[in-house]
Amino acid sequence: MARQLRASLELFAGVRRDPQWGPVVSAGLGGAHVELLDRTVAMPAALGAGHFARRLAAELFDRVPGRYDGLAEALAAAAFALADLADRTGAALVECNPLGVVDGRIVALDARVVR
Numbered sequence: 001m002a003r004q005l006r007a008s009l010e011l012f013a014g015v016r017r018d019p020q021w022g023p024v025v026s027a028g029l030g031g032a033h034v035e036l037l038d039r040t041v042a043m044p045a046a047l048g049a050g051h052f053a054r055r056l057a058a059e060l061f062d063r064v065p066g067r068y069d070g071l072a073e074a075l076a077a078a079a080f081a082l083a084d085l086a087d088r089t090g091a092a093l094v095e096c097n098p099l100g101v102v103d104g105r106i107v108a109l110d111a112r113v114v115r
Contacts (some may be wrong), residue, residue, distance in 0.1 A: 008102060009077040011048040012040060014095030015086050023086060025052060029059055030098035045083045052076040071101070078106050091115055 012030030015023050021044040028031030041055045053076035061068035082094045093114040100107050 003094075006102070008100040010098035010100065011106065012095070012097040013075060013082055013099060014093065014097070015045065015079065015083040016093045016095075017086070018044075022046060023083050025076075025083050026110045027052070027056060027075045027079040030096075034097060045080065048078045048097055052102075054080065070104075074106050078108075089113075089115075 010029065010031035010033065011027065012034050013025075013027040013097065015025050019026045023045040024042055025045045026040050026042035027038060028034070033039055039060060041052070041059050043052060043055065053073045056075055057072035061072045078096070078099065082096065086094045091113050093112070096108040096111045098109050100109050
């Protein structure tokens, strides 16, 4: 058992296998924001974590300078860790929604894996 986490920014990260593009990573604002605001970024994993982090920063986190420093890179790393998990296990889909930010670290609060 763990203590309840304080409310934080809710994020989302996931990967799914696409028949044409292979693994596709996606990440962005999580919780209800995924359905309501569609503030996510998706791209083939083959383009790399660095490119993904730059897209996340440009699309989401650089809108408020200095407030979310390092979050794009951390979220991209989480998404690519899920891609690695999907690759190692053969999962068709792996997603965490929501992810929370606790003491500057991203923490999975819920996850789904589909084989």
